[in-house]
Amino acid sequence: MERVGTVAIVGVGLIGGSIGMALKVRGGCARVVGIGRDRAKLDEAMRLGAIDEGTTDLASGVSGADVAVVCTPVNRIAADVSALAAHGPSDLLITDAGSTKGRIVAAVEGHKEARARFVAAHPIAGSERQGAAFGRADLLDGRLCVLTPTSRTPADRVRRAEAFWSSLGATVFLMSPADHDAALALTSHLPHAVASVLAASVPPETLRLAAGAYRDSTRVAAADAGLWTAIFRDNRGPLLDAIGKFQDQLSALKFALMADDDEAIRACWESGREHRLIYERRESSKNR
Amino acid sequence: MERVGTVAIVGVGLIGGSIGMALKVRGGCARVVGIGRDRAKLDEAMRLGAIDEGTTDLASGVSGADVAVVCTPVNRIAADVSALAAHGPSDLLITDAGSTKGRIVAAVEGHKEARARFVAAHPIAGSERQGAAFGRADLLDGRLCVLTPTSRTPADRVRRAEAFWSSLGATVFLMSPADHDAALALTSHLPHAVASVLAASVPPETLRLAAGAYRDSTRVAAADAGLWTAIFRDNRGPLLDAIGKFQDQLSALKFALMADDDEAIRACWESGREHRLIYERRESSKNR
Numbered sequence: 001m002e003r004v005g006t007v008a009i010v011g012v013g014l015i016g017g018s019i020g021m022a023l024k025v026r027g028g029c030a031r032v033v034g035i036g037r038d039r040a041k042l043d044e045a046m047r048l049g050a051i052d053e054g055t056t057d058l059a060s061g062v063s064g065a066d067v068a069v070v071c072t073p074v075n076r077i078a079a080d081v082s083a084l085a086a087h088g089p090s091d092l093l094i095t096d097a098g099s100t101k102g103r104i105v106a107a108v109e110g111h112k113e114a115r116a117r118f119v120a121a122h123p124i125a126g127s128e129r130q131g132a133a134f135g136r137a138d139l140l141d142g143r144l145c146v147l148t149p150t151s152r153t154p155a156d157r158v159r160r161a162e163a164f165w166s167s168l169g170a171t172v173f174l175m176s177p178a179d180h181d182a183a184l185a186l187t188s189h190l191p192h193a194v195a196s197v198l199a200a201s202v203p204p205e206t207l208r209l210a211a212g213a214y215r216d217s218t219r220v221a222a223a224d225a226g227l228w229t230a231i232f233r234d235n236r237g238p239l240l241d242a243i244g245k246f247q248d249q250l251s252a253l254k255f256a257l258m259a260d261d262d263e264a265i266r267a268c269w270e271s272g273r274e275h276r277l278i279y280e281r282r283e284s285s286k287n288r
Numbered sequence: 289m290e291r292v293g294t295v296a297i298v299g300v301g302l303i304g305g306s307i308g309m310a311l312k313v314r315g316g317c318a319r320v321v322g323i324g325r326d327r328a329k330l331d332e333a334m335r336l337g338a339i340d341e342g343t344t345d346l347a348s349g350v351s352g353a354d355v356a357v358v359c360t361p362v363n364r365i366a367a368d369v370s371a372l373a374a375h376g377p378s379d380l381l382i383t384d385a386g387s388t389k390g391r392i393v394a395a396v397e398g399h400k401e402a403r404a405r406f407v408a409a410h411p412i413a414g415s416e417r418q419g420a421a422f423g424r425a426d427l428l429d430g431r432l433c434v435l436t437p438t439s440r441t442p443a444d445r446v447r448r449a450e451a452f453w454s455s456l457g458a459t460v461f462l463m464s465p466a467d468h469d470a471a472l473a474l475t476s477h478l479p480h481a482v483a484s485v486l487a488a489s490v491p492p493e494t495l496r497l498a499a500g501a502y503r504d505s506t507r508v509a510a511a512d513a514g515l516w517t518a519i520f521r522d523n524r525g526p527l528l529d530a531i532g533k534f535q536d537q538l539s540a541l542k543f544a545l546m547a548d549d550d551e552a553i554r555a556c557w558e559s560g561r562e563h564r565l566i567y568e569r570r571e572s573s574k575n576r
Contacts, residue, residue, distance in 0.1 A: 124499045144497065173496075183494045191501035194486050196560035197541055198479060201534040204566045206471045208461075209432065211412045213479035214567070216504040221564040225557040232553055236545045243542050246489040247535075253485055254531050257524045265520055269513040272484035276509040278492045279502070 006031045008065040010080050012045035015097045016071030017132025018139035020050030025137040028167040035061035045132045059087035070096040075230040078107035085114040093160045094118045100234035101148045101177040119161035120148045128223040145170035148177040185238035196221045294319045296353040298368050300333035303385045304359030305420025306427035308338030313425040316455040323349035333420045347375040358384040363518040366395035373402040381448045382406045388522035389436045389465040407449035408436045416511040433458035436465040473526035484509045
């Protein structure tokens, strides 16, 4: 494991806080500096042991850093990367934890100084909760972290980014930004959209009669509106495609129901069941 | 708590097995007789302590029973109720555990002997798993059990059904069959349909990139196709209405995304979030 000197974390919420905790617990670096707009959140992250010190001044926070991780909402990441590149040392590695990649990478690649230091990343872990108080040192443990370097990303920074994310316990996986966004539209953004729409469709006065299916299917609908609006907007093309696929499948079930067609309803159900069982087999083989 | 002599359970799967276990653990009756088609499943239920004895002969199984609970799939319940009424003692209470009520109640009310003994019930608890091996004595503990008596249901049987389901730890709640089916279409059948359609929409080759939202949102898609095809067909009117509501909400989100309208996307998300938070407050006040 590569041990680095100072890691700066921009945005000490659930993900940023968890990264800080993992660095501290695993001894992945000598010092963790939190950078944020809100002094109270930085103080809380210090109390929680996620960072060693906190500052609201990005320029001073990044000045002595070897690695900077941007954990702000996706609509702020590209600007934060540029600011870090402008104020950080020339050998700085900048990476991020955003749920979308295409637009962020394109924006960063428009700035030479930023492009030379940045390796886009998406650690696939999270929660519907916000804030470092919900952070956990093992949040990334055994989880996938997708890196999306392009032909313009320096190879040495890719190697350092792989070492950094691996040092947090994640398994690193490389994809293009476009492939990442198309896949995540299906595996994460569509499930979030569907959870939210489902929650909106069930009237509060019937919730007394809700059981396990509602409870689990709508869990992520409790997440922050600002974060998810930004993710949906960033990835609207692939998400619209994914919603279209979902609408087609839902229409198939609806028509089968309208026709009261036993075989067709069963075929719809079996198709979903088959995919879910593939997922369960994959997960259980991972945990073995 | 009313203690009864013999309870016959028709169908010793997850729900029937759990009811048997709850009766044994809580001492709710002197003897539990399992009735089923499959000798091996009856033997397993005996091994698991869910029933005292098992028989494949419904007539002999119900002959000495005070209460009979029908835990078969919804498309078999009405026929099983009629058979129990034909072979059971005159003071028998028959109840069921089906997820739909309107069609079952209408079918049973067409038979005088069955109608005189039957109180339709739906204990709102379950799982995507099948079989008594997944049963638990506390499955109904603190859960709601909806009874749907009509003007033709004898009042003494309603009182006995309330006492019976309460003795298993459930909180009894009375509704009309139509109100039950309309509410459950929204709180259970729609979430199951959406989970299944979502699972069908996400291609297996992308599942490596699935995280918590997919995992929880598609859990119930692993349930048995036959059971859910029967539930969907039984409740297709209300379920189609619920799917229509969901489609309207999904279209609203889709149009907001197509327009890249920040305010409109946020409004869609906030509407789902608000309902989910109402649900979470209700649940946490229940558990306090």
